[in-house]
Amino acid sequence: MTTTETSPPPAATGRRHVDRLVRAHRGRFAWSYAFQVVGGVAPLLQVLLLRSVVDGLVEERTVGTQVAWQVAGMFALGLVGVWAAYAAKVVSTGAAGAVIADMQSSMFRRLTTMPIHFYTTVRPGAVVSRLTSDAHGAEAMYTSVYPVVVSGVTTIVASVAIVAVIDPRLVVLLVVIPVAIAYVRKAEARINELIGKSFDVTKELASTAETFVSRDGAVLARQHGRTRHEQAHFEEHARELAVLSAATAKAAATSGASYGTAFVAITAGALGMGVWLVAEQNVTVGSVILIVLYLQQLQAPVQSLLNTRYPRMRSSIALDRVEAVLAAGPTGDEDAAPSTRPGTATAAEPSPAGPGRDDPAPALLMRGVRYRYPAVASYSIDGLSHAGDALSIAWLPLTGLDGNIRPVAVARDESEHANALDGIDLAIGRGEVVAVVGSSGAGKSTLAGIAAGLVDCDEGVVEVAGRTLRDLDEDRRAQLVAYIPQEPYVLHASVRDNLRYANPDATDAELLDVLRAVALDDLVRQLDDGLDSVIGEKGHRLSGGERQRLAIARAALKRPALVVLDEPTAHLDTSTEARVRAAMGELFGDAGVLMIAHRLSTVRHADRIVVLEGGRVVQAGRHEVLAQEPGRYRVLLESSSQDALS
Ligand SMILES: Nc1ncnc2c1ncn2[C@@H]1O[C@H](COP(=O)(O)OP(=O)(O)OP(=O)(O)O)[C@@H](O)[C@H]1O
Structure with a gap:
């Protein structure tokens, strides 16, 4: 309703x-x-x-x-x-x-x-x-x-x-x-x-x-x-x-x-x-x-x-x-960040295993994960969400309001959403690359958001390197997981500051190493001030593919246990894509990789492909095997090759 x-x-x-x-x-x-x-x-x-x-x-x-x-x-x-x-x-x-x-x-x-x-x-x-x-x-x-x-x-x-x-x-x-x-x-x-x-x-x-x-x-x-x-x-x-x-x-x-x-x-x-x-x-x-x-x-x-x-x-x-x-938000308490719950591990706590390479726990473990999007009204703020009809105070007349001005009407969507994820069990081992595919609305981005700790699931458990995500504070979560969205945000700051946002202690040599791995070293060398060149909103602009590569380099500096990539190579030409894919092995070592793929061409090299449909895993396996089996993956493959031909 x-x-x-x-x-x-x-x-x-x-x-x-x-x-x-x-x-x-x-x-x-x-x-x-x-x-x-x-x-x-x-x-x-x-x-x-x-x-x-x-x-x-x-x-x-x-x-x-x-x-x-x-x-x-x-x-x-x-x-x-x-x-x-x-x-x-x-x-x-x-x-x-x-x-x-x-x-x-x-x-x-x-x-x-x-x-x-x-x-x-x-x-x-x-x-x-x-x-x-x-x-x-x-x-x-x-x-x-x-x-x-x-x-x-x-x-x-x-x-x-x-x-x-x-x-x-x-x-x-x-x-x-x-x-x-x-x-x-x-x-x-x-x-x-x-x-x-x-x-x-x-x-x-x-x-x-x-x-x-x-x-x-x-x-x-x-x-x-x-x-x-x-x-x-x-x-x-x-x-x-x-x-x-x-x-x-x-x-x-x-x-x-x-x-x-x-x-x-x-x-x-x-x-x-x-x-x-x-x-x-x-x-x-x-x-x-x-x-x-x-x-x-x-x-x-x-x-x-x-x-x-x-x-x-x-x-x-x-x-x-x-x-x-x-007063907005689930707790209505501005002093308590939603991510900080009583009893959560803080950054100051020693990390028993850290995102460490020697930790035998899988990079990602999801058990019985269910998630339903909440009603918009539960997280919207009058005049900020669905705005367009709310005037800023600066626009209000200097004198005279008749007192009838009320917060604007907000369309309340009280409808019950269906489960976006409906009982996901998924494990990604160290060094394993798992690609997630599925038709539009299947739940891929939702899965990525939950694996990255951006959204907490309603039911089930999500563990990264053996640590339950919901029990960690933001700093610990950020250390363990790197999330690279489709359109990564580049700060209006120097290349160095953009990279060090992930790891303020990284040396210039480390920065140049990761830039080389994602084939951005030449570009940075050509910029007037090298690592000090300002990129972002103003100054030198980067193309979509360059932004993505910068984001991958930035993520690598954290040495995470799990990397979540949302269609990481969407903007890349074939040769750069191959180069970046090769570099990812070098960059992320034995981190597990969860790759959301909207284009099937990018998943063939994955160690395992997981097919989502209606928020459930309906198939899993290597490309060569799935491509031979009757099932959802073959349907997706056929329709994508038809798209490519048309
Ligand atoms: N903010 C939201 N509020 C309510 N429902 C949402 C929201 N975001 C996504 N959904 C719904 O959740 C389901 C899963 O969406 P999701 O974005 O995860 O799909 P997807 O597989 O990533 O799709 P695409 O390939 O088109 O990006 C869809 O039915 C979608 O309509």
């Missing part, structure tokens, strides 16, 4: 992981809030002193020592206010920076230890955005929103309390504030409508940009003569966005002006009432000045508090997205 459902907002289940990271820095945050409170109260105390100065002058008409002290006190309070605000800023940005760094590191830890299938569902751009703009979007909560709330609430509460102490009737004037806020909220409804439209248009822009500023998208548009059309489409949306932005800004300005008008009315009312109270001899002149100043001073914090609404929503969305990553 396949259902489509909208995921509940992660906030609904709390932000357990994010909160834990924030709590680690709570001491620094407490200091910053304490400074905020001091910074908020100091200007109010200044005004209190001003009242005493004015009243002293009005009553005594002399400037005595007391006034001098009061002026000095105002100066001191001014300094306390300024430097407390400074300290609050420095401490809160420092603490927020530390929290963001922790969030990024925890997300990276989580994202690099997700089940291997996760990476087939993920959009690289979305991951980068989650690690950078979402993390920094969350930062505003700690550097802008909370500090403004703390200082704003302090100022408002203290001002209202002082005004009420002078004359409680004056507090009536503050009724204008909720009225003004109600009006502002109404204007916001209009703003939010406009923002909602901008959001949709922005999504369209983002999607057009992501689609057509990519190689595949550009080829698609050019092939169909649609480049101009896509440019016009983008321009139309960009203009629409500009119109919406202007309308939003106008609505925001109107609401701001209305709010300002309310405070002008409050100030005038306070002045009128104050004059009346002075005439009635209920309050002093100094108190009237103080009241007017306090009420005016309320405008900024109330406005700032209102203005935190949108940054708060943006940060909230960003925090939910960070939480979604941290």
Whole structure:
């Protein structure tokens, strides 16, 4: 059954992981809030002193020592206010920076230890955005929103309390504030409508940009003569966005002006009432000045508090997205890599036999191995997997979201998959080369992934050189098994660094030896900087076959007990293939080799061929024998020779 459902907002289940990271820095945050409170109260105390100065002058008409002290006190309070605000800023940005760094590191830890299938569902751009703009979007909560709330609430509460102490009737004037806020909220409804439209248009822009500023998208548009059309489409949306932005800004300005008008009315009312109270001899002149100043001073914090609404929503969305990553994965615990289970052997433990050559255990032993792919929902992350519909925070409008933005709907594939591997028993001896063949979907790549320890089987046991793979940590597993995928990854780094990624202690002589074995020594010699030449994404590019040979050389440097190759020679011409095959004996010594073959031409020389069908081993033997027997291998052989002829 396949259902489509909208995921509940992660906030609904709390932000357990994010909160834990924030709590680690709570001491620094407490200091910053304490400074905020001091910074908020100091200007109010200044005004209190001003009242005493004015009243002293009005009553005594002399400037005595007391006034001098009061002026000095105002100066001191001014300094306390300024430097407390400074300290609050420095401490809160420092603490927020530390929290963001922790969030990024925890997300990276989580994202690099997700089940291997996760990476087939993920959009690289979305991951980068989650690690950078979402993390920094969350930062505003700690550097802008909370500090403004703390200082704003302090100022408002203290001002209202002082005004009420002078004359409680004056507090009536503050009724204008909720009225003004109600009006502002109404204007916001209009703003939010406009923002909602901008959001949709922005999504369209983002999607057009992501689609057509990519190689595949550009080829698609050019092939169909649609480049101009896509440019016009983008321009139309960009203009629409500009119109919406202007309308939003106008609505925001109107609401701001209305709010300002309310405070002008409050100030005038306070002045009128104050004059009346002075005439009635209920309050002093100094108190009237103080009241007017306090009420005016309320405008900024109330406005700032209102203005935190949108940054708060943006940060909230960003925090939910960070939480979604941290809570993802089978354990939901970002600190525990799935590969590290209690009781697993660690790299520091001495290796009893190591991947050693003298170990009598077979290179690979699989007993009763069953594996079923889990439902996508169990390893996907909202907005990262199946994305395309999730915007990065950087694309969100700067002001105004109506709070209705929810994590996007993710198609949940709850369907029960069939067993991809259904009871595999397989042993590969030391120095033996076993090729695995089978029709598309037979389970070859799944078998390779399980033998390489990238995926843990549901049932059964996988041992490499006598060590159970699931009991080993990543380092020990990596020492024992070398896996060479069909499209090996070459780092954007020098040839030397690429090779030493497998064995940082390898000498240049060892590097040149393995390069020679895979027929890459001439190429490296021709590069400007030899082993120091940068290859990979930029700089010198390697062909598919050269990448594979580099990966084989890299794997050989580990001296593994088991080598798992996914169609290792797919990109090679016949003579290079023969040379590499010969070199593999020299390179891997008595390591067992499990070779996944999608082309039958590459398997003839294998010591044994294993034929998979529907996740089971249906035939096994040498090519010469299997080719004579009626069975699946002969069918595959016949269809592949027909393909070759056609
Ligand atoms: N990530 C996945 N989620 C669910 N099912 C999967 C996934 N990957 C593979 N499968 C299924 O598992 C079965 C075995 O797939 P596998 O990739 O191992 O086959 P294969 O023999 O390597 O095929 P090919 O030669 O086409 O690469 C297939 O039915 C496939 O549809």
